[in-house]
Amino acid sequence: MNQPSEPIQDSDMSQCGECGLHYRDAQKAAQCELWCKAHHTCNVDITKDSEEQRLWSNSHLQK
Numbered sequence: 001m002n003q004p005s006e007p008i009q010d011s012d013m014s015q016c017g018e019c020g021l022h023y024r025d026a027q028k029a030a031q032c033e034l035w036c037k038a039h040h041t042c043n044v045d046i047t048k049d050s051e052e053q054r055l056w057s058n059s060h061l062q063k
């Protein structure tokens, strides 16, 4: 899995305690954590809103 090289700012982010992805929206992080706990996998509909995914998509598009 490709990890973005930019550091994630923890301070204003909410983190999913299960998969460790960061979200600007605390509700999204909670949603992700519920999903991760229940399914032990990531829901792309949720993780697409994560900071990691956003940074990765940006760097991918800016080739």
Ligand SMILES: [Zn+2]
Binding pocket: 016, 017, 018, 019, 020, 021, 032, 033, 036, 042
């Ligand atoms: Zn998660």
